[in-house]
Amino acid sequence: MKVSIITVVYNGAEHIRDCIESVLSQTYPDIEYIIIDGKSTDGTVAIVQAYGTKIARFVSEPDKGLYDAMNKGISMATGEVIGLLNADDFYRHDRVITNMVSLIEQTGSDAVYGDMLYVDRDDTQKLKRYWRSGWYSDNAFKWGWMPGHLSFFAKRTLYETCGLFRLDMKSAADYELLLRFIHKHKAKLSYMNEVTIVMRAGGISNSSLKNRLRANREDKLAWELNGLQPYFFTLWLKPLRKIRQYISKPPVKNAHS
Template structure:
């Protein structure tokens, strides 16, 4: 099974080495690694090029934002399974892809997801939040559930059938895509019950109240785009679930 991993970046020179090396150090051998750069103005491109042919494909050109860049990566992907890791984030250990592939092979699923931690942007050993997701149950999106986007590995055939990221949304296109794939079209999921991704705290989706308000409006739009109706409390529960992520996990 061939796995494509895509990193999208814009001016990520300070952190992208962590992302790249977390991919290149994976024990699973059959990985296609694509990096999509939005024509960075720092030395991101030089850092990426320094890895030479270990990065399968590198594109550096202007884009229309994060989700446009992700769609570019999807169009270039040739793997059976596709995963994303952004330039601020990294895989928690070097057996993530190996374990993900094992689940695909043993459960015949369409997608695999795991747990995620948010770490201090400077001291990445310091955990700010722990997103322990749990097994998916049908209808869970109605109760504010979603898997961490970057922990998701999904068969490329699903993207080909159901489409990529909508550019109608600025911060919730990943939520819309997972809502469409999992809740609406009921792809078969498998859960890897361990931390697979570390995300640096402070990204746009986790920032100010203004961003959270916009994200909530976009989450509502995601349901409308798909012709779906949430419960009246669905989109209130989604951010409230983050409170549990602040509690210690044992």
């Protein structure tokens, strides 16, 4: 089973090596690694090119943003399963892809997901947040649940039948896609029950009331675009569920070897 891993990057020279090395060090033998660059000007292109044929596909050109770049990569992918890994992030250990493929083969799932760690951008040993996705149950989205997007591996056929990221969404494009795949189209899902992704803290923040209200509107739009009706409390329960991510502690690293 070929697995396509897609990294999108723009001016990510500071951390792109860590990301690439975490993919290339995976024990799984059949990985197609695709990197989509938004025409970086900081040396990112030279770093990627130095890996030569270890990178199956590399494109450096202007794009319409993060999700447009992800869609480009997904459209290029030839693997049976597709995973996304941003340039600031890396896999927690070298058997993430092996474990993921094993679970898909055992369960016949359309997609699998795991847990994520958010760490300090400069000191990756300093934990900021632990996102334990937990087990999925029907209507979990109505109770504010969602898996960590970058921990989500899906069969290519799921993208082909259910569509790519919507470019008319902004920060909630990942939420809308997961809502569509899992809640609307009932993709068969399995939980890896381990930390798979380590993310450097940063990106779009919903910490201010203004940003939270904007995110709430986008989440509401995600339901409307799919002809779905959340509970009256769904969109407020979703951010509240994140509170425990700042309190919970992750298990020790375990590659399930």
